[in-house]
Amino acid sequence: MRLSRRSGHAGHGRPFSRRPKTPPRSRLTRLAAAAILATGGPLAIAAVPPAAAAAAQAGASIDIVNFEYQPGLLTATVGTTVTWKNTSDRPHTVTDRGGTFDTDPILPGQTATVTFTAPGTYHFFCRINPSKMNGIISVDGGNQGHTTVRVEAVDPALEGESLRFEPPVLTVAAGATVIFANVGGKPHTLTADDGSFDTGVVPPGAEGGRFAGTSATFSIAKPGRYNFHCEIHPAVMKGTITVEGETRAGPAPTPASNAPKTANVDMADFSFKDAQVSVAPGGEVVFKNTGQAPHTATFDDVQVDTGTVQPGATGKLTAPTKPGSYSYRCTIHPAKMRGVIVVVGQNTEDPAASPASAAAGAKRAVAVGGGGPGGGVSTLVLATGVIGGFFGGVGVAAFAKPKRPTGRERLKGSTATSE
Numbered sequence: 001m002r003l004s005r006r007s008g009h010a011g012h013g014r015p016f017s018r019r020p021k022t023p024p025r026s027r028l029t030r031l032a033a034a035a036i037l038a039t040g041g042p043l044a045i046a047a048v049p050p051a052a053a054a055a056a057q058a059g060a061s062i063d064i065v066n067f068e069y070q071p072g073l074l075t076a077t078v079g080t081t082v083t084w085k086n087t088s089d090r091p092h093t094v095t096d097r098g099g100t101f102d103t104d105p106i107l108p109g110q111t112a113t114v115t116f117t118a119p120g121t122y123h124f125f126c127r128i129n130p131s132k133m134n135g136i137i138s139v140d141g142g143n144q145g146h147t148t149v150r151v152e153a154v155d156p157a158l159e160g161e162s163l164r165f166e167p168p169v170l171t172v173a174a175g176a177t178v179i180f181a182n183v184g185g186k187p188h189t190l191t192a193d194d195g196s197f198d199t200g201v202v203p204p205g206a207e208g209g210r211f212a213g214t215s216a217t218f219s220i221a222k223p224g225r226y227n228f229h230c231e232i233h234p235a236v237m238k239g240t241i242t243v244e245g246e247t248r249a250g251p252a253p254t255p256a257s258n259a260p261k262t263a264n265v266d267m268a269d270f271s272f273k274d275a276q277v278s279v280a281p282g283g284e285v286v287f288k289n290t291g292q293a294p295h296t297a298t299f300d301d302v303q304v305d306t307g308t309v310q311p312g313a314t315g316k317l318t319a320p321t322k323p324g325s326y327s328y329r330c331t332i333h334p335a336k337m338r339g340v341i342v343v344v345g346q347n348t349e350d351p352a353a354s355p356a357s358a359a360a361g362a363k364r365a366v367a368v369g370g371g372g373p374g375g376g377v378s379t380l381v382l383a384t385g386v387i388g389g390f391f392g393g394v395g396v397a398a399f400a401k402p403k404r405p406t407g408r409e410r411l412k413g414s415t416a417t418s419e
Helices: 027-038 050-056 355-359 379-390 407-412
Strands: 002-006 060-065 068-070 073-077 081-086 111-115 120-125 134-140 148-154 164-166 169-173 177-182 215-219 224-229 238-244 262-268 271-273 276-279 284-289 314-318 324-329 338-343
Touching (some): 060 073, 276 284
Antiparallel strands (some): 060 068, 081 111, 177 215, 324 338
């Protein structure tokens, strides 16, 4: 997806120097957009040269009139460039509720363009006026195979909506990237019923979804039919992904994480030091026996074991790829020696990180995570501040003015279709 801004007249050629007093985008939102850019997703934010700007005018257009997008619903095809023109007397933004793109403030008379290269539904809003200005773009991929597709998690934080996936049924090519965007006000997951893939918990936007949420990505290498659900709302949020084509060669990419890729634990007589460490999914944990007796590090819930580590020797193991808390023990001294390894997934702060590291701005992970034993809404997730959204949050509906048709109702009505 390409995004640009152009001035409608010479008087507004300068960049917007005073940002309106609204909550700024989080680093996570900015990193989400950067990660999707790096992985060839639906965004390619860059300045558009004159030739490209002229081509953008041949796509679809939306006017920003006072506090509305006109039209508020647009149906387009993959590759369509949508141009927003600010015809009002104050700045506005066009921001994805899933956190994958943001135009920044568009001054009166200026335009901004976004090129949609991945099929799916895009709920967007104005960060300056989030309760009043909302719209939806439905991007149709046709029958062609696409390397990137989008699925949204929708919930009642959006006025008139219910807990659901949009779309609930989709078909992708083997190895294609699936972007899972949380556009609601509650945390959600996209989890395969058979455990083949799991995004882990994807947090909602600030203030119960009033502002932009976050997203996660994953891919499925093996063709087949996969039923999926949200682990937080499994009874009502369900869907199916059909993967076509040939199995992709090579292992699936390891989920990104805010935690280190390696961790070290000392086997003393008779305790593990540190008793709790954090590591990225699939990371390496090194156990060094500093005592005088042999020890092991044997996981309780999964088949991971260092074997017997003699005094002075080291043992290594690979952490599970699914985030969660994994307890382990020494099988030789099980009553005294126990520990926990925390596998930290995307969108989750490292619970073992020191305050100094957090203050220095440790990067937050953006890519796909998962849910290991003890997954779902764990203490790790609650510690990130998601608990407010999980127990209801404020939601967008609390700030909305007049009642408008729901997204599904409007999708069934008349829409502006790109040429």
